Amino acid sequence: MNDVFAGKLVRLSAFDPEEMSKAFTRWNLNSEYQRLLNSMPNRMQSAKSNAKWMEKEVEEMSPESYFFSIRTLAEDKLIGELGLDVVNWAGRDAFVGLGIGETEYWSKGYGTDVMNVLLRFAFTEINLRRVTLNVFEYNPRAIRSYEKAGFRHEGHLRDFLNREGRRWNEVYMGILREEWMELNNQAPGAVGGG
């Protein structure tokens, strides 16, 4: 069977609260990063405070929530985080959210690779039928990356955000299992493949 944790540039690794709480605190010092990722106003949280909520969520091992850290294959460097939350079991749909905290890895294809790995995990290990995400209108780099991974625009919430004195849309994108399988030439149960 396919390796569901490895991509071409990155691999999905354990989301360890002690390591990730420190990383989150560091990454969140960057307000640009926060503004691309979060709709809530920027704030600072200590590693200890981050660790508290992380430990609780991660320990639960609920079938509805999956957390990963993102590490580069080349240097095994921790560069970001990824989360998948199932919202509707009957419809088999989940929300994905990812962030690459190490800014030197932006615009180099890492985001797209992470998304490709995530989609393989979502469709062939959690057996979802669709994956949804939302992204802010002022984040064209991410939007392009998701389009490359196969996501389609499904609509937007108008004037959802208020930043820097103007309103912005929150864009909704989605990908269906059949679409992903076709994009990746996935015959069921095929071995290998990118």
Next chain:
Amino acid sequence: MFDIQTQLFEGQDIRFGPIDHEKDPEIEAKWTHDSEFMRLMETSPARPMSAAMIKKQYEKLEKQIEEDKNLYHFMIRVKADDRFIGKASIYWIEWANGNGNIRLGIGAAEDRRKGYGTQALGMLLRFAFAELNLFRVTANVPEYNEGAIALLQKFGFMQEVCRRRSLERDGRRWDLYVFGLLNDEWRNRVRA
């Protein structure tokens, strides 16, 4: 023959041991990042875990063993260098009915195909039948796990149930087989 001398926990090349809370978590954490292994070992989704998370799991496991009294868990170690290579357990034990489920896995890829799985299963069955006095043991295996199926058949397990299309993985549905072995059957084979 009433044999209390033959070691329950010592095999030819491997032995069963307790959890080493200091050293084992890091090793098992690595196995959880091997999705191929996890997909053979578990039907629940593969999830990479850190050593700290595994350590917490070990604590929960030992608590469960003590409280529920229907579970036995062994760590498999290579005798030569005491290396932790896998795990074996008997779970869902129903004492009144005399049955239990078994599972085992060799986590380190380089330690597979060395006959350790065969040795471990032999020891596990002896423990189940000659020490726990179970009447039968059950093993659940997905149809894609040919290695496990071959191993169970080697020991005389019979395929009893085919749970059709019970699992979904890698974009398709798979059957889940239920295998069973009775105490008498085991005893006869061991004597032979």
Next chain:
Amino acid sequence: MKDLFRGELVRFTSEEPETRAKAEVRWQRDTEFHRLADGDPAQLSSEKKIKEWFEKQAEGFQPKRYSFCVRTLAEDKYIGFLGLWVDLIHSEAWVGLGIGEREFWSKGYGTDMMKLCLQYAFTELCVERVSLGLHEYNPRALRSYEKCGFRLEGRTRKDGMREGRRNDTLWMGILREEWLQMQDGGHK
């Protein structure tokens, strides 16, 4: 859309923990009922303990577990229960049911409950298959489940023991396509 909770003889309801506990305390005394429904040794629990257990069950929304009480349509009598445990990842639901009121055995109530359950499982939970296990010494249940479309998938040999006799557990399953075909075929 159909009324998911109404069959031909029964309906699914929720009951207060006190109501459930009172009924359970009576039903647990019936050895035959217990031995048909369960594999664990029979035991007698206090009404208080049972009530606490039901209260704990009801806490919070659990995506894996769906629990129903069953009342007859005619007399509105609380006669039993039905539970579904869903493996969300593999989309498989396990069902267990019991009719505690003996006078309602062998009258089609169990079959009606199971039909209602399958409709719920396949059209609301949208699972791919429903599974169950039963004792080999329960031919009435076997017939009922076969009527509903379950197929026998095997038996784990001698995994239960009662009255000095070893008994097999029978395992059955019904796939989504099979159930859908039954609906088109006009089976009622």
